[in-house]
Amino acid sequence: MADPSARPDLLGLRRGGEGAITGTVVCAAAIAYSAGQVESVGRLCVIILGTIAVYWVAHLHAVTIGSGLTHRHHPLAAVRHALAETLPIAGASVFPLGVLLVTKLLGADLSASAWAALITTIALLAIYSFIAGARGGLDTTECLACAAAGAGVGLLVVALKVALH
Numbered sequence: 001m002a003d004p005s006a007r008p009d010l011l012g013l014r015r016g017g018e019g020a021i022t023g024t025v026v027c028a029a030a031i032a033y034s035a036g037q038v039e040s041v042g043r044l045c046v047i048i049l050g051t052i053a054v055y056w057v058a059h060l061h062a063v064t065i066g067s068g069l070t071h072r073h074h075p076l077a078a079v080r081h082a083l084a085e086t087l088p089i090a091g092a093s094v095f096p097l098g099v100l101l102v103t104k105l106l107g108a109d110l111s112a113s114a115w116a117a118l119i120t121t122i123a124l125l126a127i128y129s130f131i132a133g134a135r136g137g138l139d140t141t142e143c144l145a146c147a148a149a150g151a152g153v154g155l156l157v158v159a160l161k162v163a164l165h
Contacts, residue, residue, distance in 0.1 A: 017088070017128060017132065018088075019059070019085065019086055019087065019088030019089040019091075019092070020088040020089075020091070020092045020128060021092075021125070021128055022055065022059070022089050022092070023052060023055070023056075023088060023089040023090060023091065023092025023093055024092045024093075024096075024121050024124050024125055024128070025121075025125070025153060025154075025157065026051060026052055026055045026089070026092075026093075027048055027051075027052060027092060027093040027096050027097075027117075027121055028096075028118060028121035028122070028125075028154055028157045029051075029157050029160070030047055030048045030051040030052070031044070031048060031096065031100075031114055031117050031118045031121065032118055032157050032158060032160060032161030032164075033160075033161065033164060034047045034048070035110065035111065035114035035115075035118070035161070036111075036161075038110070039110075040110065041100060041101065041104040041110055041113055044100065044110070044114060045097055045100065045101070048093055048096075048097060048100075049093065049097070052089065052090055052092075052093045053090070055089055056086055056087075056089045056090045059082075059085075059086045059089055060079075060082050060083065060086045061082075063078075063081070063082035063085050063086055064078045064079050064081075064082040065078075067081045067082060092124075095120060095124065096117040096118075096120045096121050096124075097117070099113075099116050099117045099120045100113050100114065100116070100117040101113075103116045103117070118154075118157075118158065118161075121154055121157075122151050122154030122155060122157075122158070123151075123154075125150040125151060125153050125154045126147040126148070126150045126151040126154070127147070127150075128150055129146040129147050129149055129150025129151075130143045130144070130146055130147035130150070132146060133145070133146030133147070
């Protein structure tokens with residue numbers, strides 16, 4: 001059987017997962033805030049990608065400078081380190097964007113597509129939280145409580161959406 005640690009760490013969940021969590025929450029916030037303000041799924045995708053890009057560049061810069069200051073990395077080494085650490089922020093938007101586009105292609109209107117993508121981000125936050133609990137040695141009931149807490153963060157974003165619109 002293959003060593004699980006040899007598998008690619010696409011969302012950074014083995015290194016800590018902060019980028020995947022941040023990217024998912026930012027994606028959810030962009031969807032929640034913008035869905036009622038735009039006229040097309042394409043425009044919503046541009047807003048999501050732009051918002052994610054701003055957060056990613058901010059984190060990329062912060063990690064690059066922090067790496068140089070804290071670890072005395074050469075600037076090129078610091079950028080390589082920062083790219084590896086922050087790429088999951090951008091990667092986390094891929095699945096919700098895919099849901100947004102697929103539901104639209106299947107005939108859903110903008111509102112239904114946006115809700116499907118938003119629910120996807122809530123599910124992802126719950127899954128990440130469940131995995132974190134499991135990796136922390138919690139039993140199934142405790143992992144489910146972690147998942148509920150993760151979903152709660154996503155539901156908070158939904159509550160903000162309702163309050164803003």
